[in-house]
């Protein structure tokens with residue numbers, strides 16, 4: 576399922592709420608992601624944001640309310656050609672009025688007619704005052720739209736332009752984009768499935784300020800989590816300390832040490848259909864933790880005693896239930912395939928992703944990877960590319976074997 580994000584055609588509807596002032600950033604994010612964007616403003620939307628800003632950023636005209644059913648464009652039947660052209664329609668921000676109109680199937684404005692005519696997935700991003708959002712009419716309209724298959728992005732909470740504080744903010748452009756990819760993703764084979772992914776390093780503290788760790792960035796695990804989420808899974812990401820912040824849509828459990836990671840994983844593992852162990856778990860931790868910072872003065876050499884951490888993957892293998900799939904990662908610097916194959920057996924995994932960390936430009940900390948996926952049945956497949964591409968390849972293979 577490679578390249579399903581490439582060259583996507585997006586209709587971005589902008590309606591008349593104050594959050595429309597953020598919509599140029601959405602256009603930029605879409606264009607940066609390689610999408611073609613047709614912007615469609617409602618009359619209300621146009622009061623908040625200039626068509627010229629939007630058309631400059633989109634690199635093409637922005638459709639204005641007055642151009643629908645006009646002598647200039649009528650012959651093009653814009654609502655049908657845009658509805659058919661789109662791979663997805665995103666309405667951001669989406670007002671309570673537009674939600675109500677969509678429930679009723681009103682096509683007076685160009686955007687309403689596109690929504691009536693399109694067969695593409697539609698993502699609605701409501702943004703409004705908290706009382707308008709909680710109003711029974713809006714709640715009811717959102718329920719109806721969800722039941723009709725519209726994707727609805729939950730608004731953020733915080734300061735609202737009207738002076739209120741509460742739910743109703745338009746989420747950031749990257750959050751809207753991720754939700755759009757999930758709506759567009761052609762493979763929904765993980766719908767209704769629970770997936771747990773571990774990612775990142777662990778920190779094994781010896782005193783309040785010092786720890787033993789490794790350079791894992793968490794990017795490969797995040798790519799595995801995102802790819803599963805795009806395919807419809809409910810995804811829990813057990814994440815060691817990393818700088819990663821772009822985690823929308825995932826249920827994130829932050830941990831620091833291997834012991835915390837073990838507890839977070841084992842307490843959730845029973846309900847999981849797939850567990851992906853992409854974390855670089857510290858194999859050892861200091862035997863003792865000093866609650867005071869260890870002093871340097873008068874100490875020339877120091878011996879640090881380490882004890883082994885529990886092997887989380889092996890513990891999962893021991894209590895694996897029928898139908899549960901365990902996928903491990905093995906970062907190796909020699910005898911890569913033989914060592915990885917050994918770990919499939921010793922940890923009772925279904926798959927292991929073998930990673931040669933001695934190869935330059937791949938693995939820890941970088942955005943690309945080159946791996947070999949080994950199956951417990953003896954099968955193997957190789958993938959190279961961005962971590963996103965590698966994750967897609969791994970899921971394609973794992974899911975095709977089901």
Ligand code: C5P
Pocket residue numbers: 833852853854855856857858884885886887888889902903904905906918
């Ligand atoms: O470190 P090792 O090469 O044995 O890691 C192989 C797999 O086991 C990885 O998926 C890793 O996340 C997992 N592992 C673990 N707990 C450990 C060590 C490794 O779950 N203590």
